[in-house]
Amino acid sequence: MxxxxxxxxxxxxxxxxxxxxxxxxxxxxxTRKAKNPKQRALNDVETKLAKEIRLGDGIEHVQTRKTPLSNDLVKEEVQLGDSGEKALFQTNYVRLTNSLGGAFQYAVSFRPHVESSAVRIAMLREHEGAIGTANIFDGTSLYLPIQLPQTITNVTSTQQTDGAVVTISITFVKFVKDDECVFVYNLLLKRVMRCLxxxxxxxxxxxxxxxxxxxxxxxxxxxxxxxxxxxxxxxxxxxxxxxxxxxxxxxxxxxxxxxxxxxxxxxxxxxxxxxxxxxxxxxxxxxxxxxxxxxxxxxxxxxxxxxxxxxxxxxxxxxxxxxxxxxxxxxxxxxxxxxxxxxxxxxxxxxxxxxxxxxxxxxxxxxxxxxxxxxxxxxxxxxxxxxxxxxxxxxKFLRNVEEIEAARNILSSWGIKLHSNLEVEGRKLPAERLSVKTLKFDVGAGANWSEELSRGGMLVPVNLQNWLLVFANNDQNRAVEFLRAMQEVCPPMGMKVKEPTMLGVNDERTDSYVRAIRDHVNGRTQCVVIIVPTSRDDRYSAIKRLCCIEKPVPSQVLLTRTIAHPLKLKSVTQKIALQVNCKLGGELWSVDIPLKNLMVVGINVYYDSSGRCVGAVVASMNQKMTRWYSRTCVRQLPAEPLMDGFQECFIAALKKYKELNGVLPGRIVVYRDGVRDEEQVRIIRLSELLLFKSAFEKIAKDYRPKFSLVVVQTRIHTRMFSLENGNVVNALPGSIIDHTVTKSRLYDFYLVSQRVTQGTVTPSYFIVIYDNSGLKPNHMQRLSYKMTHMYYNWPGTVRVPAPCQYGHKIAFLVGQSLHQNASLKLADKLFYL
Missing domain, CATH: 2.170.260.10 (paz domain)
Structure with a gap:
């Protein structure tokens, strides 16, 4: 224009x-008219992939007929853990019972055929005197809480457009039991919400x-x-x-x-x-x-x-x-x-x-x-x-349903009753033992060990000897104060800091910062620290593209206001020093991992507003789970496959593990984050599982490691509360539930790993969708909890296993700022923290 x-x-x-x-x-x-949600079936691609999965290989055969997810992922007879202390949790679930035991299903046909589903629904509504007002009809199937006197009931209606007489045949199909009536009950719930x-x-x-x-x-x-x-x-x-x-x-x-x-x-x-x-x-x-x-x-x-x-x-x-x-x-x-x-x-x-x-x-x-x-x-x-x-x-919601007559009648006409909220017996896992340089300690109920880290020092510090400190000339005093703070707080943690090359720029333009860094970074530069006066996405992205792609070197961007408060400067600088140490390849702490020759992998995905998708694969490289190898793959268009990129990154991680350890990992546990719903869980099980199997064959024809694939979901609405002196409080870190509110045919569990002091804690949901490792549920649950202790950007537990959180960080950086993969020279460092 x-x-x-x-x-x-x-x-x-x-x-x-x-x-x-x-x-x-x-x-x-x-109010938008409620649509009847239909069961989604397995598509042709899924069916084809399902045939390739062998029997007796850690999972059960996937049925190729159209089945819901709960029939795809089958829970074995015993998949419950027993470690830790028993604890009682109150949940946000309520038990639902139906005195009728289910519903009666009828097939409805129209002669001559009526094309519009809305017209068919309107026509059948004219005959509620014969079928009753308590009915669910989606245009094809009719569900009733009562059985009609006749097997086939015929009624007639008139087309308003041309006056044609339409015969409606209502034919009994079967009695549908409770557990198959879930979608019917959810539609009734929508009617209840409208009454409210x-x-x-x-x-x-x-x-x-x-x-x-x-x-x-x-x-x-x-x-x-x-x-x-x-x-x-x-x-x-x-x-x-x-x-x-x-x-x-x-x-x-x-x-x-x-x-x-x-x-x-x-x-x-x-x-x-x-x-x-x-x-x-x-x-x-x-x-x-x-x-x-x-x-x-x-x-x-x-x-x-x-x-x-x-x-x-x-x-x-x-x-x-x-x-x-x-x-x-x-x-x-x-x-x-x-x-x-x-x-x-x-x-x-x-x-x-x-x-x-x-x-x-x-x-x-x-x-x-x-x-x-x-x-x-x-x-x-x-x-x-x-x-x-x-x-x-x-x-309050339960009271409203009971007190408002119209809402109560909707449920009672189907024989449905809602009971009080559900209490479930779960467990509190034992506290994990961490190690820093001079201390070993058990993590307390606060799930934070910043004090122990300060006293005990970094597990493996890296001295900062050749580095750049870039700042606007107006911020020179702030830069000098920051340098002094670094030289004061780092030695007690085991990290020596030498004088950097101080680079002042005359103005705040992005080009000035980029030019200063480009002209002074060389092969000996360990790190670049940049102090910027304001938060600007374009400047941040330009600096990161330079330091991650063009001149690969770990970088740390700081806002002036972050280091502007003299009373907070030391504590802030300490956190910055910990980040810098990680970016240089250092290690902060470790957790006891008894499993030998184990690789833990985190996979995450980031989507931006333009449809670009970034997949991240982060894999552990040592026994202590303190060193990580990180790769990404970028999908520029929605139609481009991402799984091939996942496999390439995964194979590179396996090769790097062998290079560092002399052998390939004998046991691999993959945590797959970024999964939205049950449909995507099913696709991942069928497609990405084959991707990993194929990767093993590409590494070596006879390479068959013990392997587990675990989906992690955080965007859930399940809540777990503890009862303390009659009061409802947040569940403590290590709280776990693996029955009653879990899916009946899945190997799954809920885990609270964080300490939350404001608001309500949300557990993470783990679904083990493949496992031939021989790990017992106790081992899988404990390993998952241990890995929430290993995220180096925070001296405390996080919601998901550390490699998933690392995957989120690098995928976000690539998707938001770099828009292409970072240099492989940085792949063995946590440069994106």
Missing amino acids: TETGRSRRGAMLLKGLKKLEALRSEEKST KMHMIGRHYFDSSAPLLSPQHKLEIWPGVVTNIQKYEGGLLLLCDATHKYLRTDTVYQVMYDIYDRSPQTFEEEARGVLIGHTVLTRYNDRTYRIDDIDWNKTPTSSFLTESGARITYIGHYRRTYGIEIKDNDQPLLVSRNRRRIDGTLPSGPEVFYLVPELCTMTGLIDELRNDYRGIRDIALQTRLSPEDRVQCFN
Whole structure:
């Protein structure tokens, strides 16, 4: 678009915004109709891969017929641990019972055939006198809590379009037992949520009547609940958890206007940078969409074809369907593409949605607010729930279901009863023993050993002898104070620090920093420390690209304000020194690992807003799990395969292990992080498992190590609470549950590894999807807990095994700043911390 065109577009936005503010009226919200979720079947690729997996090789044969995940991953008879002390945990699950034992399934056919599923549902609703109001119908199958008198029941309806008579045949199929009725019960739960006047946004329900307002941040926070009924080892259980939805009070239209007002010359480019990748809410139907592009050539006056083949403008569509009058007819339209499922297929609906900016509300937190410590703190104070608050929300939901007659009747008509929240007996694993240079100690309940690290010193320090300290001339005094602090705090930890080459730059331009580093880095340079006055993504990325790709050398970027407080300077410098030591190849502490010749691998994935994907493989290189080898693979386009890159990185790690140890690892445990849902777990088991098997064969034809593949999930809603003097508190690190609330046909467990003092702790969920190692559940659980102690960026436990967290760090760096793989010269160092 020309400069004149941009000015005209900006003027139109300004004119339209004023008109919009003058004529603003409340928009009516409509509840999105619930769709019947159908069981996804294994696709052809999965079936083909399944045939390649051999029997008796640590897993059971994968059935090639269409089956749910729970039949794919079979739990053996005994997969329970027993180490540690027994402990009682309260959970956010409630047991669900059905006095009827299940539901009656009927097949429904229409003669002549009715194409539209919505019309079929409307026609059957006309005959609720015959089938009852308590029914679930998805357009094909009907589920009832009662059995109809006849095996085949025929009724008739009339087509409203042409007056044709349609015969509806309702044929009994079978009685479906409780554990096969999960999707029916979840649909009933959606009806219950509507009775509670909750609005569905995305997958969850929120209460719009009691928003938490944050006007200074232009935010409206809706409280909500996450609910889901599934079959677990303890039977049918309902999970319930509190959640929040962040809604901006300004529309996308207003955001675009602000961008134009600030940068009219680069309006289109900046608008794309701000909006693409963000999720918006259309309040007229409470649906969320991801912005994939902005179509500057389409406006609300543009037209499209309806399902009936008629052409209508967007102005006419919103006026006729929602009674909404669009105020600015010249605004561009937002583009949202229907996301492909993991098996490559598209869900129902159009491939592309066009959205009107003035009707879209931004959701989530903008980057500017995420980088604002005070802003994030303010929001956290409103949304962070203590264990007691979270349990109260849980109990309030159960009370509402019981007290509101319409909600109670929905469940009672199906014979369903919700009981009180579930208490489960779990265990508290023993404290792990760590070693630093001069100390060995057991980790306390606080799961933090910063004091022991300060007293005992680094396990393997690396002296800092040849390094660069780069700073703006205005920050020279800060740089000198930082150097003094380094020379004071490092020797007690075993690390000697010599005088660096001091490089002052005349201005704060990115080129000045890059030029200074490029001109002075040589083959003897161990590390570059850069002090920058402000946080700027472009400058940070330029420095990291130089130090990770062009001139590979470990680097540490510091903000001036980080080292500006004299009273905090020593403690801050100590943390920086620990990071620098790791980046130089040093080791901070170790945990007791009894297994010999073991390699632990972490795999993680990072996705950016443009669709680029970065996969990371981080593997241990020694017995103590203190040295790591890190590689990444970058997928530039969504269609490009990532698994080949995983295999290449994994093979490189095996070769490096042999180079350092003289032998290949005899036992390998892979922790696969970055897995979203059960469908992806199944794909990983079928595809990535073959990837690892193939890698072993490429290393050596007879190489058959003992191997375990474990999926780690952190974005879950399961909660574990301890009871202390009658009060509900967070479970302590080492708390574990491996039954009752775990899946009945999986080898899985929940583990709390962190100490949380604010808010509610969330356990991590481990699924062992392949194991021929012979490790007992106790060993697998203890190893997983041990590895949460080995993340060197924090002297405490973390939520996931250390290689998974390392994988996240390097994948994030490559995806956000480098956009290509780092130099292999840095692969044996934790340069990305």
